[in-house]
Amino acid sequence: DQQVKQNSPSLSVQEGRISILNCDYTNSMFDYFLWYKKYPAEGPTFLISISSIKDKNEDGRFTVFLNKSAKHLSLHIVPSQPGDSAVYFCAASDVQGGSEKLVFGKGMKLTVNP
Amino acid sequence: EAGVTQFPSHSVIEKGQTVTLRCDPISGHDNLYWYRRVMGKEIKFLLHFVKESKQDESGMPNNRFLAERTGGTYSTLKVQPAELEDSGVYFCASSLLQWPSDTQYFGPGTRLTVL
Numbered sequence: 001d002q003q004v005k006q007n008s009p010s011l012s013v014q015e016g017r018i019s020i021l022n023c024d025y026t027n028s029m030f031d032y033f034l035w036y037k038k039y040p041a042e043g044p045t046f047l048i049s050i051s052s053i054k055d056k057n058e059d060g061r062f063t064v065f066l067n068k069s070a071k072h073l074s075l076h077i078v079p080s081q082p083g084d085s086a087v088y089f090c091a092a093s094d095v096q097g098g099s100e101k102l103v104f105g106k107g108m109k110l111t112v113n114p
Numbered sequence: 115e116a117g118v119t120q121f122p123s124h125s126v127i128e129k130g131q132t133v134t135l136r137c138d139p140i141s142g143h144d145n146l147y148w149y150r151r152v153m154g155k156e157i158k159f160l161l162h163f164v165k166e167s168k169q170d171e172s173g174m175p176n177n178r179f180l181a182e183r184t185g186g187t188y189s190t191l192k193v194q195p196a197e198l199e200d201s202g203v204y205f206c207a208s209s210l211l212q213w214p215s216d217t218q219y220f221g222p223g224t225r226l227t228v229l
Binding site for chain 2: 002044046
């Protein structure tokens with residue numbers, strides 16, 4: 001059963017506009033969330049994270065919003081650039097038995113058109 | 115600083131054969147993780163090493179998979195015998211400290227195809 005869900009497989013936006021990528025989770029014990037970006041033939045690269053004690057974290061053009069009551073987070077990219085075209089993975093940090101692992105969603109392919 | 119490296123980048127084998135994947139973490143990173151992405155699905159955790167010890171192997175699919183990290187440096191993941199459903203991309207990641215206090219850095223992955 002998927003604990004982190006990215007329900008939209010793809011998104012296409014125009015350069016300069018805002019990209020909004022959504023993610024839902026089911027496990028209320030999750031308290032740390034991350035976004036990873038992946039280009040073809042490369043591994044995922046850490047982009048931005050947020051702790052459950054916050055509702056927003058910003059890093060340059062990237063902002064992550066967390067709504068704990070709705071178990072929902074979103075990644076905003078503004079302005080979007082063609083180089084942002086990649087697959088974006090939402091992930092949660094799962095801590096059990098002294099070990100921490102990442103629980104990923106299926107990913108969303110973002111295409112930014114020039 | 116060199117990143118996480120994985121070898122081979124691709125492997126195509128017949129069902130029933132054995133394959134060994136290798137991961138070299140970033141130098142000095144005690145934590146090493148293996149993940150797998152089956153086509154079209156999410157990236158799933160397989161196991162976590164702290165130095166040479168298995169901290170968590172709850173994600174290992176079955177006893178056909180064997181991971182080792184001798185000496186606490188590089189790690190190998192052996193699949194024996196391989197089955198069709200083992201096809202996918204195997205990622206290795208490493209971190210200096212445990213998450214979330216430190217970032218997990220991923221390698222480029224090994225694409226395994228079992229025919």
